[in-house]
């Protein structure tokens with residue numbers, strides 16, 4: 001978190017969408033994101049020298065985001081609820097179509113900064129004025145779906161499920177599944193099981209431990225031993241009846257993702273109840 005209570009991860013992803021040239025990214029990326037991007041990339045340069053098997057973070061994120069975009073574009077849902085939206089430009093892009101209602105949900109400090117950022121430009125103010133675009137404060141761990149219009153919805157939680165332990169994930173998934181069971185729709189999120197993470201070299205592990213000690217940071221992700229299949233089993237237990245898994249590393253070329261030749265590996269889970 002920086003002093004404004006904005007997670008550095010949200011700033012890094014914002015700058016990644018801008019680097020990737022995604023539509024509307026210039027409008028929503030807050031000042032300061034570029035510095036975080038440069039700093040993290042400098043660290044990752046060193047990290048990847050020590051861990052040559054590791055995947056480029058910015059490419060991995062870009063494939064994750066654009067694969068979710070592609071799933072959304074294939075969906076018949078006319079309402080999207082993007083939880084933990086951060087500075088994602090997706091809502092600004094999709095809500096250009098007046099038939100597509102878009103809700104973005106995040107914690108209060110992030111919502112406030114995104115609104116402030118949009119208010120800085122005339123293009124941003126025009127997006128805020130759209131009746132079909134709505135920025136809302138909300139916490140994914142206790143989201144009240146009755147506050148959203150009761151219509152089939154495409155629910156997204158991108159870049160967040162890895163921060164929760166399994167029991168917290170299950171509560172979140174049960175809540176989303178019961179909304180989708182009642183209203184129809186789809187749910188998409190990303191999660192990379194430990195099993196799918198390329199291994200780290202011994203010097204790479206030392207570098208990570210050193211960084212952890214110097215910055216006094218908590219462990220970045222709540223990893224456990226589940227495989228993709230175990231995660232899928234949990235989603236079925238939570239109430240979804242159909243789960244598909246997409247691996248960006250396998251699909252990047254076929255789905256024409258940007259920088260498709262760069263190897264990545266993010267697993268996207270696409271869940272339905274019907």
Ligand SMILES: C[S@@+](CC[C@H](N)C(=O)[O-])C[C@H]1O[C@@H](n2cnc3c(N)ncnc32)[C@H](O)[C@@H]1O
Nearest residue numbers: 009010013084085086088106107139140158159
């Ligand atoms: C890594 S960022 C990803 C942002 C965005 N989804 C993207 O991919 O650009 C994680 C986001 O989750 C938000 N977040 C963290 N805890 C949350 C919670 N309990 N409820 C809602 N959002 C949360 C953070 O504020 C941050 O914007």
